[in-house]
Each structure stands twice: as C-alpha cells, then as structure tokens.
Amino acid sequence: MRATLIYGAGDVRVEDVPDPVLRAPSDAVVRVLRSCVCGSDLWPYASREATEQGQRIGHEFLGVVEDTGAEVTTVKTGDLVVAPFVYSDGTCEFCREGLHTSCRNGGNWGVHGVDGGQGEAVRVPQADGTLVKLPVGEDTALLPSLLTLSDVFSTGHHAAVTAGVSERTTVTVIGDGAVGLCAVLAARRLGAERIVLMGRHRDRTDLGREFGATDVVAERGEEGIAKVRELTGGTHTVLECVGTRPAFEMGIGVARPGGRVSRVGVPQYTEGPIGRYVFGNNITVTGGVAPARNYIEQLLPDVLDGRVEPGRVFDVTVPLDEVPAAYQAMADCKALKVLVA
Amino acid sequence: MRATLIYGAGDVRVEDVPDPVLRAPSDAVVRVLRSCVCGSDLWPYASREATEQGQRIGHEFLGVVEDTGAEVTTVKTGDLVVAPFVYSDGTCEFCREGLHTSCRNGGNWGVHGVDGGQGEAVRVPQADGTLVKLPVGEDTALLPSLLTLSDVFSTGHHAAVTAGVSERTTVTVIGDGAVGLCAVLAARRLGAERIVLMGRHRDRTDLGREFGATDVVAERGEEGIAKVRELTGGTHTVLECVGTRPAFEMGIGVARPGGRVSRVGVPQYTEGPIGRYVFGNNITVTGGVAPARNYIEQLLPDVLDGRVEPGRVFDVTVPLDEVPAAYQAMADCKALKVLVA
Numbered sequence: 160m161r162a163t164l165i166y167g168a169g170d171v172r173v174e175d176v177p178d179p180v181l182r183a184p185s186d187a188v189v190r191v192l193r194s195c196v197c198g199s200d201l202w203p204y205a206s207r208e209a210t211e212q213g214q215r216i217g218h219e220f221l222g223v224v225e226d227t228g229a230e231v232t233t234v235k236t237g238d239l240v241v242a243p244f245v246y247s248d249g250t251c252e253f254c255r256e257g258l259h260t261s262c263r264n265g266g267n268w269g270v271h272g273v274d275g276g277q278g279e280a281v282r283v284p285q286a287d288g289t290l291v292k293l294p295v296g297e298d299t300a301l302l303p304s305l306l307t308l309s310d311v312f313s314t315g316h317h318a319a320v321t322a323g324v325s326e327r328t329t330v331t332v333i334g335d336g337a338v339g340l341c342a343v344l345a346a347r348r349l350g351a352e353r354i355v356l357m358g359r360h361r362d363r364t365d366l367g368r369e370f371g372a373t374d375v376v377a378e379r380g381e382e383g384i385a386k387v388r389e390l391t392g393g394t395h396t397v398l399e400c401v402g403t404r405p406a407f408e409m410g411i412g413v414a415r416p417g418g419r420v421s422r423v424g425v426p427q428y429t430e431g432p433i434g435r436y437v438f439g440n441n442i443t444v445t446g447g448v449a450p451a452r453n454y455i456e457q458l459l460p461d462v463l464d465g466r467v468e469p470g471r472v473f474d475v476t477v478p479l480d481e482v483p484a485a486y487q488a489m490a491d492c493k494a495l496k497v498l499v500a
Numbered sequence: 501m502r503a504t505l506i507y508g509a510g511d512v513r514v515e516d517v518p519d520p521v522l523r524a525p526s527d528a529v530v531r532v533l534r535s536c537v538c539g540s541d542l543w544p545y546a547s548r549e550a551t552e553q554g555q556r557i558g559h560e561f562l563g564v565v566e567d568t569g570a571e572v573t574t575v576k577t578g579d580l581v582v583a584p585f586v587y588s589d590g591t592c593e594f595c596r597e598g599l600h601t602s603c604r605n606g607g608n609w610g611v612h613g614v615d616g617g618q619g620e621a622v623r624v625p626q627a628d629g630t631l632v633k634l635p636v637g638e639d640t641a642l643l644p645s646l647l648t649l650s651d652v653f654s655t656g657h658h659a660a661v662t663a664g665v666s667e668r669t670t671v672t673v674i675g676d677g678a679v680g681l682c683a684v685l686a687a688r689r690l691g692a693e694r695i696v697l698m699g700r701h702r703d704r705t706d707l708g709r710e711f712g713a714t715d716v717v718a719e720r721g722e723e724g725i726a727k728v729r730e731l732t733g734g735t736h737t738v739l740e741c742v743g744t745r746p747a748f749e750m751g752i753g754v755a756r757p758g759g760r761v762s763r764v765g766v767p768q769y770t771e772g773p774i775g776r777y778v779f780g781n782n783i784t785v786t787g788g789v790a791p792a793r794n795y796i797e798q799l800l801p802d803v804l805d806g807r808v809e810p811g812r813v814f815d816v817t818v819p820l821d822e823v824p825a826a827y828q829a830m831a832d833c834k835a836l837k838v839l840v841a
Contacts, residue, residue, distance in 0.1 A: 258782060429776070430773060432770060433767070433774060434770035438787070441599060447778070447781065447782030448780050
C-alpha cells in the first residue's frame with residue numbers, strides 16, 4: 160500500500176510500504192477513507208533532522224474496518240470508525256478517568272512499528288479501546304466533520320473544558336489555525352457568549368466569527384494584550400492554540416485575575432514565565448495533550464445532527480499522493496487544514 | 501506606639517511610631533492582641549537591600565477594635581476581630597467572586613502608608629470588607645488558631661482547594677514549614693486519606709503526622725520524586741508550600757498524569773519548567789496568593805469547636821520587642837513559627 164513518511168524538515172514522501180496485518184489479537188486493520196495533516200505535523204516538517212530511514216506520519220483518520228483480531232468485540236469488518244490521535248486500551252486507570260492519552264498500554268501513531276494515519280490503511284493496536292464506530296454510511300457528507308473528532312475538534316474542546324468555559328465565562332482564543340477555530344466552536348457550544356479570537360488571517364477569523372467569535376484581535380504581543388484587556392478587562396478563560404512561547408505569554412497577559420489559561424498547542428518551549436505575576440493573580444495554567452478518545456462520544460451527537468460543523472476547517476482536499484504538497488501549503492499558510500481523501 | 505520595621509536583610513527593628521488614627525470613613529483602628537512572623541517575611545529578611553528608611557512589616561494579626569470610621573457598619577469598638585493578610589473592600593467584582601487578593605480597592609499591609617501587623621495597633625482600611633468579627637472573648641485559648649486564619653491556615657486551605665483535594669484524591673505536600681503543615685491539616689479536613697508530607701525536620705513532620713500526614717518523605721530532588729512515586733505512583737494533587745524552583749520541580753515530578761500542582765509558596769523564580777512533560781501529562785499548575793478573607797468564615801467553625809488546631813504551628817511566643825530575634829530564630833530554623841503576644 161501507499162503511506163506517508165517524513166525523512167526530515169521539508170522532506171515528506173508517499174511511498175510503497177507493506178500492507179498492514181494483524182499482529183496481536185487486540186488489533187484491527189482499518190482501510191483509511193479520510194485523513195488529514197495536523198498543525199502539529201508542521202513542527203517536525205519545520206525542524207526535524209534529516210534521516211535515511213523515514214518515519215510514518217499522520218495521526219488523524221477514519222475508515223472502514225477490514226479485519227479484526229480474535230479479542231476485538233466492539234467493532235467488526237465493514238464498520239465505519241474514527242480513531243483518536245493516540246491509541247489506548249480503554250480499560251486502564253487513566254482511560255477510566257478519561258485521560259486516554261496517558262493510557263498504560265497506549266501510544267502514538269507512526270512510531271514503534273505502528274502505522275501512521277496518512278496512508279491507505281492502518282493497523283490499529285488496542286482496537287476495542289481506540290476505535291469508535293460511527294452510525295453512518297461511508298457516503299455521508301459528514302466525513303470531514305467526523306474526522307475532526309480524531310484530533311482537531313476534540314483538541315479545541317479539551318482547551319475549552321480544561322479552561323472551564325461555560326455560559327458564565329468570557330473567553331480568549333489565541334490562534335486562528337484549525338485548532339483555534341475549533342476551540343471557538345467548542346467554547347460557543349459550551350455556552351460562552353463573549354469569545355475574542357486573536358488571529359490575523361482574515362479568511363480564518365471570518366470562519367471564526369461564523370463559529371462564534373464575537374471579537375477579533377489581529378494585534379499581537381503587548382499590543383494584542385492591551386486590546387483584549389480594553390475589550391474585556393481580561394477574560395476568565397484563555398485557550399492557547401498555538402504552542403509558541405509568545406502565544407503563551409499573550410495567554411497569561413489576557414487572563415483575568417483568577418483566570419485559567421489552557422494550552423493545547425504543543426509547547427515549543429521548555430521554560431515559561433510562571434513567576435510572581437501568575438502567582439499574584441491566581442492564574443491557573445492547564446490543558447495539555449487532548450484525550451480525544453474521551454470526547455468523541457460526547458461530541459458525536461452534535462456533529463451527526465449538524466449543530467456543529469467543525470469540518471469547515473478543511474479548505475483544501477488532496478489525494479494521498481499529494482500529501483507532500485499539502486504539508487508545504489500548510490507551512491506556507493496557503494491552506495488552513497488539508498483533508499486527504 | 502511600638503511597631504516593627506525592616507531596614508534590609510537581617511535588619512528588623514521595633515521602634516516608636518505614631519499611633520494610628522482614622523483617615524477615611526471606611527477605616528477602623530485595631531489594637532493588636534496577637535500577631536506573628538510569616539515564612540514570606542523571611543524572603544526580604546534574607547535579601548532586601550539596606551535602606552535608610554525602614555518599612556513597616558507584618559501581615560497577620562487579630563485584636564480589638566478601638567475606633568471605627570463613620571461608614572463602618574460590620575464591626576464596632578470592643579469587637580474581637582481577625583484580619584486577613586490582604587485588605588479588601590468586600591464589594592468589588594473580584595471580592596464577590598471570592599478572590600479578595602485581587603480587590604480593586606485592596607492592598608497589602610506595611611506599604612503605601614498602611615500599617616504593618618507586627619505592631620501595637622493597626623489602621624485597617626476597608627474595615628467592613630476586611631475584618632471578621634470573632635464570636636469569642638479575648639481571653640480564649642483559641643487565639644493562636646484563630647490567628648492562623650489570617651494567613652497560614654487559609655493559605656494551606658487555598659492550596660488544598662485549588663488543587664482539588666477531596667476524599668478521592670491522593671495528596672503530596674511539599675514543605676514542612678507552617679504553611680505545609682497547615683496544608684496537611686486542610687487536606688485532611690477536606691477528606692484526603694493518603695497524604696505524603698515531604699520534609700526533613702523530624703519535629704515538624706511529627707506534627708504533620710498528627711495533622712494527618714500518612715507518609716513522610718525526607719529525600720529531596722530526584723530521590724524525593726522517586727520515593728513519592730514508589731509510594732503512590734504519583735499523587736492527584738500536590739500542594740507546593742515552599743516557593744523555590746526545586747520545590748516546584750519536585751511538585752511536577754510527583755504529580756500523577758492529569759494531576760494538579762498548587763503553589764502557595766511565593767515563587768522565588770520567574771521561569772518554570774512547563775514544557776512538554778507538563779503538557780504531555782496534562783498537569784495543571786494552579787494556586788497563588790490565598791484569598792484568606794474568602795476562607796475565614798468557612799474555616800472558623802472548625803477552629804471554634806476545636807476540630808482543627810492550626811495554632812499548634814506556633815512553637816515559640818515572644819513579646820513585640822523581641823520580634824527581631826524571632827526573625828532570626830525562624831531564619832535559622834530554630835523556630836517553626838513565632839507568635840507575638
């Protein structure tokens with residue numbers, strides 16, 4: 160089959176690889192119908208050291224079950240399923256608490272002999288814990304929105320949930336990438352009425368407004384902080400959907416005393432400014448890698464009945480062989496998020 | 501009257517100062533019955549630059565109201581009252597949310613013409629919002645425990661509350677100072693059954709055990725982290741009651757995935773390690789300066805009926821003129837916490 164590998168910064172290739180087969184009785188094999196490129200894929204695409212052996216990549220996919228191991232009971236051949244961006248057993252103490260990303264038997268796609276999502280098929284470890292059956296046919300127009308449950312919408316939702324967004328909280332969303340826009344949508348879904356979106360790409364912030372943003376602030380840094388504070392006095396919740404240190408610093412700056420800054424952009428920094436300002440203002444820093452598996456069933460009904468349309472973040476669709484160009488388009492900000500179909 | 505001033509590191513003096521008088525109609529004057537020295541007073545005592553003009557110091561006191569301004573309605577001359585370590589109006593948006601430390605009309609004792617607590621009397625701004633009347637006589641044996649509501653017990657309680665301590669959470673308390681011991685007491689009061697106290701002063705950790713600690717870990721750093729993880733696998737909640745960077749690093753290290761590290765020791769660092777480990781494990785960093793005023797009424801009943809005895813953290817009592825020696829005794833770890841009576 161064909162699958163995507165990353166060989167280093169700027170070097171993504173689609174190649175022939177062995178077809179996936181069941182290796183453990185808890186495995187399933189899924190033929191991929193839709194996958195996509197994630198903002199977090201752009202970090203290795205920007206900076207990974209060149210290697211001779213490529214690494215499989217992609218962690219968001221939905222498809223049809225083609226084969227299941229003897230122990231798999233929750234999905235069967237022919238089922239349409241979506242996979243979260245981390246696989247997990249669904250039974251360990253962390254999974255039971257809803258923190259599937261810390262599963263004792265879970266792991267990431269694309270490493271340690273596990274397939275990546277940007278390919279024609281995927282061997283899914285811990286299939287019972289990982290896969291969620293979708294009660295629709297593979298011809299549904301909802302596939303893009305259903306695919307966002309794998310990561311981007313679940314991640315935006317995680318930002319909103321951990322920040323404590325509700326109808327009583329004001330919200331700042333930092334970043335107009337696909338996660339930021341999904342965070343706007345998630346915050347609105349949880350009842351927030353005042354949502355400030357910080358971003359400078361007009362086409363993206365326009366979609367953000369349709370998703371529920373009430374204000375858009377294009378300024379950055381101290382200027383951006385001043386603008387949000389002028390508009391709101393600082394917000395109760397801040398959803399930091401970028402991952403850079405300046406974005407985190409803006410997050411702290413726009414938080415109201417007692418506020419919560421939730422990070423869902425993978426931090427590209429190791430040290431952060433959490434000294435006396437954060438302490439004196441009782442600002443909480445929360446969030447982290449989203450346990451998407453915990454959210455899929457919660458979010459699924461609203462996607463199925465069209466109350467939310469997170470799939471609108473996909474603005475470009477390419478076939479698998481054009482994935483390398485999709486990375487470059489996203490890196491160049493020419494595409495918001497690329498669907499692979 | 502006599503009051504304490506700090507002139508620089510190692511230089512605390514008790515001097516004659518003008519008697520306090522009402523300046524605003526919302527002021528009260530309180531004759532101090534009990535005050536004390538705080539662990540946080542030791543930071544300037546360790547490092548403040550020498551000055552010619554001293555600064556009033558002390559932020560924990562209880563006493564008897566001697567005079568009230570025309571607008572003061574909740575306390576009257578003769579009332580026994582306790583003051584939280586930050587004064588506040590009790591009416592602004594932050595006070596109404598319980599975050600009195602961010603009061604729009606509040607402030608700190610000892611600065612900007614406001615008296616410090618380590619003196620014979622104090623002019624109390626925003627008396628209605630600040631002071632809490634105590635329903636006992638000034639001869640009660642409960643004065644030490646009642647005084648801890650001003651800061652140390654309320655601060656330990658803040659750590660426990662913001663970390664989300666309950667009967668379902670395991671707890672690590674970092675630091676066997678008075679705040680750490682009060683955090684143990686607060687965690688136990690909130691129902692925690694497994695409380696690991698990290699500290700190396702045997703007499704203090706012994707009191708910690710009486711307050712509810714089930715385990716004591718004397719090791720520090722990586723060794724201390726390994727020990728707590730061996731005992732508990734990492735705890736759901738961590739109450740960081742020191743304020744140094746190594747203490748915070750231990751806090752991160754002993755937190756379970758999905759755990760919450762609450763800081764109530766004033767950070768002596770500006771940057772902290774909040775990169776991918778914290779993110780990947782969904783660890784929340786919370787806490788901050790404790791809104792003691794919000795907690796006094798909640799904690800008061802348990803202090804009054806003796807269910808908790810936070811006043812046991814006072815191991816030395818001195819008259820006001822010996823406060824300078826009290827600072828030195830605490831700095832030398834010869835006293836846990838000094839009561840001024």
